[in-house]
Amino acid sequence: MSKKSDMHKQRQAIKAITEGMTAIPAGAGTGKTSLIIEGISAVLASSRKGITTSSKILAVTFGKKAAKEIKQRLKDAIGDKANNVIASTLHSHAASIVRNNAKVLGFSKQFSIIGDDAVIRALKRICASQNLSLTEKQLDEEYDAIELFKAKGLFPNQIAPDSEYRLKQLYKELQETLMSANCLTYSDLILYACKAYEEQYEPDGQWEQIFVDETQDINPAQYAFIQYLAGKKANICMVGDDDQCIYGWRGADPKLMQRFTKDYSAKICSLEQNFRSTGCILKAANSVITNNSDRIQKELFTKRDNGQPIRVQRLSGLYDEACFIAKYIKKRLKEFQGSKKKS
Numbered sequence: 001m002s003k004k005s006d007m008h009k010q011r012q013a014i015k016a017i018t019e020g021m022t023a024i025p026a027g028a029g030t031g032k033t034s035l036i037i038e039g040i041s042a043v044l045a046s047s048r049k050g051i052t053t054s055s056k057i058l059a060v061t062f063g064k065k066a067a068k069e070i071k072q073r074l075k076d077a078i079g080d081k082a083n084n085v086i087a088s089t090l091h092s093h094a095a096s097i098v099r100n101n102a103k104v105l106g107f108s109k110q111f112s113i114i115g116d117d118a119v120i121r122a123l124k125r126i127c128a129s130q131n132l133s134l135t136e137k138q139l140d141e142e143y144d145a146i147e148l149f150k151a152k153g154l155f156p157n158q159i160a161p162d163s164e165y166r167l168k169q170l171y172k173e174l175q176e177t178l179m180s181a182n183c184l185t186y187s188d189l190i191l192y193a194c195k196a197y198e199e200q201y202e203p204d205g206q207w208e209q210i211f212v213d214e215t216q217d218i219n220p221a222q223y224a225f226i227q228y229l230a231g232k233k234a235n236i237c238m239v240g241d242d243d244q245c246i247y248g249w250r251g252a253d254p255k256l257m258q259r260f261t262k263d264y265s266a267k268i269c270s271l272e273q274n275f276r277s278t279g280c281i282l283k284a285a286n287s288v289i290t291n292n293s294d295r296i297q298k299e300l301f302t303k304r305d306n307g308q309p310i311r312v313q314r315l316s317g318l319y320d321e322a323c324f325i326a327k328y329i330k331k332r333l334k335e336f337q338g339s340k341k342k343s
């Protein structure tokens, strides 16, 4: 028996968004980002108390490119009404909160945001000043462990007393060094933004509705930050796919979606119809992801036909894979342009 279309489920989800807290666990290509776009239009069109203007709606995601895509898709859907909706990354919000509270947090407003390499260099200098000789591998491990503390929202003075002494000391020294150099890492932005809220930042109740795309990639510190952003007023809609979590090694926890449903008694609207891929691709994807442990059970289906069979190509590494795909796309584009000219 063929599965019923999920379109009615999408409509139910949009209704739920206009009514309150909503969690949308859904697979790849099921229209998660489309739902955010439609959800924003629906919230604007609804008479829900409080939502008077699009400037009270915030959509956050990971990466500037994804945020830009939301803004563009929203513009295509609702035109000028989209102008005041804020679509951005969690980190850019955190940065502006840290900037507004820089002094009380121990920084100056002109702080720099630094990447992994600069932090590793700082750690190396700290080790050298303490006559601590660590191999590159050990240094990387210490750095990863520090990042995991940050992902959990823990400052050095908040980590368990039984944690390894050297790691704790390194973390403490690192934070002091970064602060005196007026530098923050991306994970620091979230940590300090939460601290600003905890200690003195007055939430201005700016947001009435918050959408979170790619929720599977958030970590507990980011979840806490979203809760601060929402305050007591805003409704939250979280959209994500636990099978697509790519930042687990950095502390992202796809289970936070489940925690959200409990913390806020959120309505769960799941989606399984894939609108993007052919049957053959979906079948292969299903049989791969079914091996993931501890996942929310879902079986993606499509109404599209099987399409072309999948071609398997063994290649020797990331670079070769990228080149192979780029060449293939180039070839197909040429073929496509050639056939367009003919017709």
Ligand SMILES: Nc1ncnc2c1ncn2[C@@H]1O[C@H](COP(=O)(O)OP(=O)(O)O)[C@@H](O)[C@H]1O
Pocket (backbone or CB within 6 Å): 007, 010, 027, 028, 029, 030, 031, 032, 033, 034, 035, 275, 276
């Ligand atoms: N109800 C629908 N009917 C037809 N196509 C849809 C529907 N919802 C989404 N799509 C299309 O499916 C594709 C995947 O949607 P997207 O929102 O990017 O999915 P996801 O964020 O879940 O990966 C897009 O091309 C989108 O336009």
Ligand SMILES: [Mg+2]
Pocket (backbone or CB within 6 Å): 032, 033, 034
């Ligand atoms: Mg998406």
